Amino acid sequence: MQLSIKGRRRITLRATANHERSIISDLEFRKPAVKIAHWTIFGLLLLGTVLTIGPLLWMVSGALxxxxxxxxxxxxxxxxxxxxxxxxKAWQQLNSLRYLANTAALATGAVALQLLVSATAAYALSKLKPIFSNVLLFFFLSTLMVPAIAYLIPQYFTVIHLPIFGISLIGSWWAIWLPEAANAFNIIILKSFFDTLPNELIEAARIDGANAWQIFTRIVLPNSLPALAVVSMFTIFAxxxxxxxxxxxxxxPNSLPISPALYQQAIAQNSYxxxxxxxxxxxxxxVPPLVLFxxxxxxxxRGVVTTGLKG
Amino acid sequence: MVTLDQPALSQAEPRTTSRVQPLLRFARRNTAGILFLLPALGIFGFFVWYPVVYGFILSFQKNAFYGVPTFAGWSNYRFVLHDPLFWTAWRNSASYALYGLLIGYLIPIVLAIAINEIRHGTGYFRLAFYLPVIIPPLVTAFLWRYMYTHDGGLINSLLSVVHAAPQPWLQSPSTALPSLVIVTTWANMGGTVLIYMAALQGIPAQLYEAAELDGANIWRRIWNITLPQMRGIMLILLLIQIIATVQVFTEPFTLTGGGPDLSTMTVILLIYNYAFNSGNFGAASALSVILFLVLVVLSLIYFGITRRLNLGGAE
Amino acid sequence: MTSRSFGNPMLSRRTLMRNAAIAGAGFVGANILAACGPASSSNGLITFTTNELPASSNPAQVKIYQDYVQTFQQNHKGVTINALNDPYTTQGYFTKAAAHSQEDMVDAPFTDPQLMIARGTVADITTYAKQQSFFSSYTPSALAIASSGGSVYGLPYAGYQLGLMFNIKLIKAAGLDPASPPKTWDDFRAYAKQIAQKTGVPGFVELTNQNTGGWHLTNWIYTGGGNLESGSGSSTQAVFNNPVAVAWLQNLQAMKFTDKSLYNEVLVGYNDALQIFGTNKAAMVVEASDTLPALQTAYQADMTNIGLWPMPQSPTNPGNATLSGGHVYVFKAGDSSDVLNAAVEWASYYRFDLSVIENSTVQAAASGLPVGFPTATIFTGSYQQSLQAISQKYANLPLDNYALYANSGLALRPEPPVQTQAMYAALDPVVQGVLTSAKADPQTLLNTAQTNFQATLSSGS
Known part of the structure; x- marks a missing residue:
């Protein structure tokens, strides 16, 4: 994650080519052999994109x-x-509207909850730094080492019978929102962004009499929109x-998001x-994630690059 | 770094006369921070830290779902280790990772270098190669199943157009696993390409200029500068990829269900089958714990490398 | 984590509740409340859920179903039926049952009630069932499907028997006669070979995936007089690694690799097989007659082009039997007596009331759905005769095509009772194995599967 912090400072995606040289220099590029090689590679890359975009077009053509x-x-x-x-037929028989709406609502809730959980924690760890905050940061980060699939079963038990509260979350969207909100990557992204906000700004607000909550909502969040946007996007895609x-x-089945709903329709023995x-x-x-993308x-x-998160 | 809002705790307070005052000070300094941490502590506590601990407990219990759980000692572990599928699953998961590296590791590096050198259409290529990443894995799986269909599927039809023999793809134990790896690679390499591209752009131009002056040709520059400069990120992505492949579920679950003839039965699928096909949650938990330990070791290696690279970095 | 981090659970809960507003909770609304609320019977109002809503790919069937729900609710004031299209899977059911969140009334296959009873996920409905007039007409074997220790836990409502379904045009094109079925495995193999050679279309497609490989292997073992399980309860032994199974698998392997008369793919699930057969990509498939509606509605198969033969039997050791299964309603353990009573009443009305059955048969025929296919009988006496009369009166299918299948005289053998679906899952790789390699040894594959499944049996889960 340190890598990502460093990365964000250093790396900007090259919008227009050639403002900094790469392996091949501009001078070399004028040589015919290099030019031929360049266009050959260009052609191969084009062919390569047929492999990534082609299947998607094949899906559309198959549907028709x-x-x-x-x-x-x-x-x-x-x-x-x-x-x-x-x-x-797909729209009507597969109940697409319902499942798209479910997915959108699930994504909205997930974004709200994840922003709340991650941003408050990141703010505390970056600016408030209460006692034990380094230890806590370690505890949050250590969850990155634990692959989620390895505690799938106990997590399922937890959702069935939430300790202390003694309630079951099964059947409720909270069963999706709450576990998903435990995302240390978000905390890292936001904390590293908050770290770059000048302390003077916060100190000035404090002198003006703002409390921690006001500083959070009026100074920190409004100045962190790019980072919040990245976190939101990743949450939606996830x-x-x-x-x-x-x-x-x-x-x-009526409350499922679209992927498992489609799976049921594709596999279920009575759906045909x-x-x-x-x-x-x-x-x-x-279509929706594609348009959003x-x-x-x-x-x-840029978010992918800064976080090293692969989508 | 010491900032205004954070004086050192041990600092003497010369004007303090009361004993209560340091407590108040301590409270004032920490209350807000702790309150702000509460949501995350609650969420992580309930849904990560507690389940991780609970998973160990479950692996020593019997019948935890449908009756009163009883202590089972090591019997769940014995069951799992004696299951002939245990080694099959680990062998398949390892092959999955290995095939993943063979098929999917070098392609993003080559693509990133190529796109980075191309003087036209960089934006398009970046977009086009990233596109599969955002497709829901379920759609990806079924789309490939459609294309892999033996008679009349796109791939075999194209092969027949050029008079090549149709391939069994998912339908044969020898090709099913590589075919799955092709799907996972297709779906995931876009992100890796972007990360490599960013790393490429971080390589200082002076290095190339110096090498060019020394008479190094393009291949030598790639070999002597580009690749060594990217060594760190390449190593990290290698480990990330291994850890990620071991966790793949949707593709084998929906495309092959572990078949044909168990050739794609991975550790994750086996956990799922123990739990939800046989109702043996003890065995599922025991295998989860074993998987957990293996992946944590891999993760520790990953973090060790990240840390070392970081110390040697620009900070 | 110590109590410190949970120091103020009220606060974090409040934070969450407040967040619900941001999260667009209004969107979630009644939907979620309906989903997670348990069956309720307060204020005299009774609501129960069921998984049996027909798939939306079949709008005519959905309409008929919902009309009956309406009528039932009008006649039973205060009862609300919340019907979902949530087709049964063993994994899905037990996953939900572990969280006590299965539907109140579940339409399940014959294979699973015994496991449900053992795991305590289904309610004892003896008193409600015995009040129903049809109840006394169950055959003993149908009643046994969901009974244990003298108590009744479910209501079987439809039976099927497997047979050899064939494509009449392809059969004729191969020079074969629909009126003379293959009597033995050898005949069957010869038929498939002849079809493949004469028409170029694979003679046969076998199911192999999502537990269907084990299901069909069980059927073939029955046609050779073999068994899959012996003993009962915790001392059950898996015995499917027997000579009958080996002989059949060798036959299947020879069809694939020597005759090349099988469909090319190895991973074939339930829907895959219907699609392959329904779109004329294979000439024969083992199916039951109750798949005819799906073949028509989903794959536009021509009903006059489909026939059914009885299962071919082993040439050396004929079992003179075929596998028979069916659908059974089970009810959720822990539901109040009001809910159980209402759900049983609904089942009784919708599936067993003769006038309703007649009406829905008329409606089905009117909306172009296939009517009249023969089923395995689960009732006896006058009730059974009435059912048969209705089915024949409104039949719109070419019943002659199924005559040999319906009157085969083969014994209907129920599926093995203990951990059936887990056994099927263990057998899938066996069938896939012989179809993926000419060198695969059936005995070895069966022994491995036996070891695996015996471990599941012995773990007692």
Whole structure:
């Protein structure tokens, strides 16, 4: 995580090429051999992006095919008469709206709770520094060493019977929000950002009579919007990808987010969804995060770089 | 670093006459901080620290779900260690990690270097290679299942167009695991590419200039400057990748369910099967603890490396 | 963590509650409350949940179902049925049951009630069941599905028997006669080979994944007179590593690698098989007649093109049997008597009331759903005769195509009772194994599976 702090200071994504040289210098670049190599690599990269974008387009084209063309040899790249009806079917029969709304609501709650939990902790550890804060920081960070999957079972038990409170969270979205809010990466991201806020700013507010809460809400948070945005984005994508945990803790299929809901529709022995309708459902599930990503791509990709978090 | 709001605790207070005053001071200095930490302490306490400890307890209990739990001694561990699937699962998880490195480790490095040298379309390439990362893993899994279909799937159809033999992909024990690794690599390499690109841009230009003046050609510069400069980050991502692959669940669960013939039965799937197929939560917990210890050792190595690199870094 | 970090739980809870407002709790609203609230019977109002809502891929069926719920609720003031489309899986059910969050009334397969009874997740409904008029008509074997120690824990409502489903056009194209079924494994193998050679379409697709491999292997073992489990309770032994299983698996292996008459993929799940067969990618598949509606609604299969034969039997040691299973309603342990009574009443109304059955059959036929396919009988006497009469009166399927299957005279063998789904899961790799390699040794695979599953049996979980 220290790495990330260092990274954020040092690394800026190159917006326009050539303001700093890389392996090949500008002078070298004028040589014909280098030019040929450059365009060869360029072509190979283009071919490479066919491998990443191609499958997504294949999914869309499959969703538009009549059942009979879905497994055709040679492959039908684009159906002659696209069956847009498959999207209508997917929207209605797969209850897409409900599951998209569930996912959006889950993501909203997750963002709110994670920001609250991580930002307060990061503020305390960065600026208030109460007694034992170094020890606590270590305890938070040490959870990064513990892969979540290794305590899946006891975590499930905990959700069934929450100690002290003695209640069960099963079936409630809190069963997703609360465990997900224990995210040390967020604390690191925010703490390292708060560390860069000048102490003089906070001291001045204190002299003006502001208490810790006011400083937090009026000075620290408004000045940290980029970091808060990165945390929010990662939270939204993580919620959208969540699969196993919602399947375990949400007993009502109507409250599931889209991934496990689609899984049930694809696998359940009584759902019998034809392949093209399922594909249309997958396209529908992919569009919201895709749009969000295209809008916020700069911030997200910068976030990936600064945190070392791989999405 | 010492700041205005944080005088050292041991500092003498010459004007203090009362014994209560230091307490008050202590309270004033710490109350807000502790209050601000409470939400995180609560959440981490309930949902991480407690479960981690509880997992150890569960692994020594029998029948914790459907009846009154009883102390089971080492019997859950004995059960797990004697299960023939135990070694199958570990072998598969290890192969998963190994294939992951073979297929997925070098590609991002090469891609990052290439994109970084390209003078056109850098933004497009960065975007296009990152795109799969944001696709929900469930969609990724089913999309690949669709493309892997033996008769009429995209990949075999394309192979038949060029008169190549169709491949069994997920349908054969010898190819199922690599086929899964291709899926995971496709889905995850975008983030790694971005991190490498950032590291590449952090390499000082003077190093290349000096090397060029010394007459080093492009390959030598990559070999002698780029790769050594990236050694640290490459090592860290190596470990992150191993730890991440061992944890992969969605792809094998939805694509193969551990088959064909147990060739993709990973440790995670085995834990899931113990718990939710056989209802043997004791065995599931015992295997979780074993996995936990293995991954913690790997994580410790990771943090050790991070720390060492950091000490040698710019700070 | 010491008590220090939990020093003020009230505060952190308040913080969370306040946060609920930010979290858009309004959005969650009634949905979540309905989901996590236990079945309630205060104020004379009774609400219970059930997992049986038909899949939305079949809107006609959903409509019919909801109309009956409406009518029932009108006739039973104060009762609300919260029906969910939450198809049963063993893992899903027991995961929820561990948290006491399974639905109040669950539509489950015959394989699982005994495990549920052992784990204490289902309610004793003896008193409510015995009040129902149909109850006395159960066959002893149907009643045994969900009974233990003289108590009744469930209501079986539909049975199926496995048979050999075939594509009539492909069979004819291969020069075979739909009226003469393959009687033995050898005949069956020859049929599949002939189909593959004459039509180029795989003769047969076998299920292998998501426990279906074990399910179908059990059926084949029955056709050779073999057993899978012996003993009972905690002394149950897995005995499926027997010569019958080996002989069948060798047959299957030969079909795949010598005859090349099997579908190419090894990982075939339940829905996969229906899609493959329904879209004419394989000529034969082992299925029950109750899959016909799905074949029609989801894969637009032509009902006149599908026939059913009885299961071929072992040539050397015919078991003269076929696997039979079905659907059973079970109810949640710990529910109040009001809720249990209401749920049993609903089951009795929707699945066993002859006039309702007749009405829904008419409606199903009117909305173009297949009606009249033969099922395995779970009742006797006049009640059974009435059921049969309704089914035949409104049948819109070519019943002649299933005559040999329906009147086969084969013994209907129930599935093995102990940890059935876990056993199926252990057997999946065996079937997958013989289909992935010509060199795989069935005996070795079966022995490994036996060791694995015996460990599960012995762990007593």
């Amino acid at each position: 095919k009549p059942s009979i063309q879905i497994f055709n040899t040679p492959p039908v790249l684009w159906p002659s008469s696209p069956e847009w009806i498959n999207f209508v 919620t959208w990808k969540d699969f196993l945990w919602p399947l375990l803790v949400l007993n009502d 969804q034809p392949q093209n309708v399922l594909l249309a459902g997958f396209v529908i599930a992919t 295209l809008i916020f791509q700069r911030q997200i990709m």
